[in-house]
Amino acid sequence: MTQRTYTVQGMTCGHCEASVTEEVGEVSGVTGVAVDLTGGLVTVSGDGFTDDAVRAAVEEAGYAVV
Structure with missing residues (x-):
């Protein structure tokens, strides 16, 4: 398993x-998503x-990977 x-x-x-968890959770191969708002x-x-797939999902939720 990759983390x-x-x-x-x-x-x-x-x-x-919730938005980020939902979008990233739909990426193929993802089994868990944990968000730390702080x-x-x-x-x-x-x-x-892939990193690209996660990045795209985060962007779909309206945020940016930096």
Whole structure:
């Protein structure tokens, strides 16, 4: 299992957390998503997902990986 943490800009509330969790959770190969609003971090776990796919999902939710 792979686990990667991304810094995401713009998340400030529970709605932000839910949006990012939902979009990233739909990426092929992702089995877990943990959002840390305070640190602006999203930790993704699973097998076979790519950084580009996670980045695209975060952008679809309205935020940016920095």
